[in-house]
Amino acid sequence: MPPFPEEPQIPESAQGPRTTTASSRVTPTPRPVPGPRSAVSPRPGPPRPAPPAPRAAGAKPGPAPAPKPSAASPGDQGAPQIQLIPAAADGALDAADEAVDLLLDSGRAPAEVLVLTTGDPHPWTAHERSFGEDAYWRQQDAADDVFYVDGASAGQAKPRPVVVVAANGGDDTVKTVLPTALARAQALLIVCGDPQQVNSVLGAGV
Numbered sequence: 078m079p080p081f082p083e084e085p086q087i088p089e090s091a092q093g094p095r096t097t098t099a100s101s102r103v104t105p106t107p108r109p110v111p112g113p114r115s116a117v118s119p120r121p122g123p124p125r126p127a128p129p130a131p132r133a134a135g136a137k138p139g140p141a142p143a144p145k146p147s148a149a150s151p152g153d154q155g156a157p158q159i160q161l162i163p164a165a166a167d168g169a170l171d172a173a174d175e176a177v178d179l180l181l182d183s184g185r186a187p188a189e190v191l192v193l194t195t196g197d198p199h200p201w202t203a204h205e206r207s208f209g210e211d212a213y214w215r216q217q218d219a220a221d222d223v224f225y226v227d228g229a230s231a232g233q234a235k236p237r238p239v240v241v242v243a244a245n246g247g248d249d250t251v252k253t254v255l256p257t258a259l260a261r262a263q264a265l266l267i268v269c270g271d272p273q274q275v276n277s278v279l280g281a282g283v
Contacts, residue, residue, distance in 0.1 A: 157240075157262040159279065162269045166196065166246045172269035173243035177223060180239060188220045191237040191261060195254045195270075196246025198227035231257045238263045244270025252278055 164172040173192055180190055192199060198206075202225045206213045217224045217235060226234045228250040240262035244251050251270070255278045259266055268275050 157259065157264050157266050159259075160265065160267045161272055161275055162267060163272050164244075164269045165271070166244065169243040169245040169269045170194065170197075170199065173241050173267075176241050176267050176269060180241075181223075185239060187222045189238040190223045190241065191234055191239070192223060192225045192241045192243065193228065193231050193234065193254055193258050194225070194243045194245055195228045195250040196243075199225040199243070201225045202227055228254045234261055236261045236263055239265045239267070241267045242269065244268065244274065248274070251275075255279055 162172050162176060173194075177190055177192060181187060194202070202213075205216065205225075214233070216222065217226075224234070224237075228247060231254045234257070240258045242254060242258045244255075251274060255268065255275065258268070259279065268279075
């Protein structure tokens with residue numbers, strides 16, 4: 078019996094592209110950051126320029142196009158993002174302090190953060206006001222650190238990119254402080270409190 082002819086081997090390069098199952102891919106999950114940054118707080122490092130477009134041979138370079146306005150430019154920021162951190166009244170202040178720590182750890186400047194309380198003032202507020210009202214409010218004008226305001230004085234707070242509310246008591250005060258906080262927040266509003274109470278004031282979409 079004659080031997081069977083040996084089948085030709087197909088080279089690997091001709092076998093077509095290899096497929097990779099979805100289960101074998103590993104997609105990195107970026108570390109979340111607490112909310113968008115405003116125009117006054119750009120991400121660290123200069124932006125990477127886009128590669129120049131190819132130019133036809135002999136063509137003269139034309140004038141550079143005018144830069145487009147940033148979507149986060151002042152006056153066109155739109156409504157701030159709202160984040161709700163569920164917390165009981167007696168734990169809202171601690172939750173707000175943790176939120177501030179996370180904001181600072183993520184790169185927010187202290188001067189970008191305003192903290193409002195609805196019940197008892199934050200210990201920082203009580204301490205600083207012991208030196209007099211003028212000295213206390215001058216720190217807000219200096220804008221070099223996190224500023225804390227109690228519910229009774231919330232209307233005197235100036236806008237900042239991020240506003241954190243500790244709903245630590247005072248049901249009637251919550252109803253007035255939350256709209257004020259929403260108006261003061263330029264990019265992000267974080268509310269630490271009872272979700273049902275917060276939703277009843279700011280709306281069910283929170």
